[in-house]
Amino acid sequence: MRHTLGRFALAISLATASLSAFAATDSMMVSDCWIRSILGDVPSGDYFKLMNMSGKSIDLQSVSTDAFGMAMLHQTQSNGSTSKMVMVDKATVPANGTLAFAPGGYHVMFEQAKKPLTVGSTIPVTFSFNDGEKISAQCAVKNAAGNKGRTRKQARQARFATRRVACTFGTCKKRPVRDTVYKLIRVFFAALQVELNFTHC
Numbered sequence: 001m002r003h004t005l006g007r008f009a010l011a012i013s014l015a016t017a018s019l020s021a022f023a024a025t026d027s028m029m030v031s032d033c034w035i036r037s038i039l040g041d042v043p044s045g046d047y048f049k050l051m052n053m054s055g056k057s058i059d060l061q062s063v064s065t066d067a068f069g070m071a072m073l074h075q076t077q078s079n080g081s082t083s084k085m086v087m088v089d090k091a092t093v094p095a096n097g098t099l100a101f102a103p104g105g106y107h108v109m110f111e112q113a114k115k116p117l118t119v120g121s122t123i124p125v126t127f128s129f130n131d132g133e134k135i136s137a138q139c140a141v142k143n144a145a146g147n148k149g150r151t152r153k154q155a156r157q158a159r160f161a162t163r164r165v166a167c168t169f170g171t172c173k174k175r176p177v178r179d180t181v182y183k184l185i186r187v188f189f190a191a192l193q194v195e196l197n198f199t200h201c
């Protein structure tokens with residue numbers, strides 16, 4: 001009973017801390033799940049955290065959703081300067097440990113979207129484990145930059161706008177060198193019209 005209460009308290013505190021949805025069985029919890037929406041027919045990455053609350057290691061074997069025709073477990077492996085993506089048939093979550101699916105590491109690749117993704121919406125995703133358990137979690141659709149609606153550029157502009165307001169009221173820290181450098185960088189990229197491209201992983 002005490003164990004169950006502790007687990008409940010843990011789940012509540014985690015949910016409060018991250019303000020994000022989670023779903024769990026007795027032994028496993030899925031949290032912070034999000035799907036990267038990329039325009040066009042580019043595969044979408046799915047990222048989340050797994051927490052194994054049991055004394056045995058558990059393998060994530062597959063992930064599925066009605067929103068996509070295909071889902072694969074991938075791992076980005078890098079050796080020095082190059083990195084490549086390999087398909088894996090499982091990802092092991094250590095006993096009483098966690099495993100993060102995150103850009104640059106383990107990720108799920110969704111392909112063949114049934115309909116265009118809407119940033120800000122959620123998609124139900126089912127996670128299947130080798131102990132026979134399945135967990136259904138709601139995954140937030142975010143844009144390529146990994147936030148709920150702003151592009152990287154918009155987020156940066158918002159930060160600058162906040163700072164401008166603070167400076168108007170004389171409450172911002174003076175940082176003339178950094179501001180000049182940022183301005184030069186902005187002018188440089190604006191001149192080049194550089195657009196950052198993202199891949200699903």
Ligand SMILES: [Cu+2]
Pocket residue numbers: 074075085107108109200201
């Ligand atoms: Cu991949």
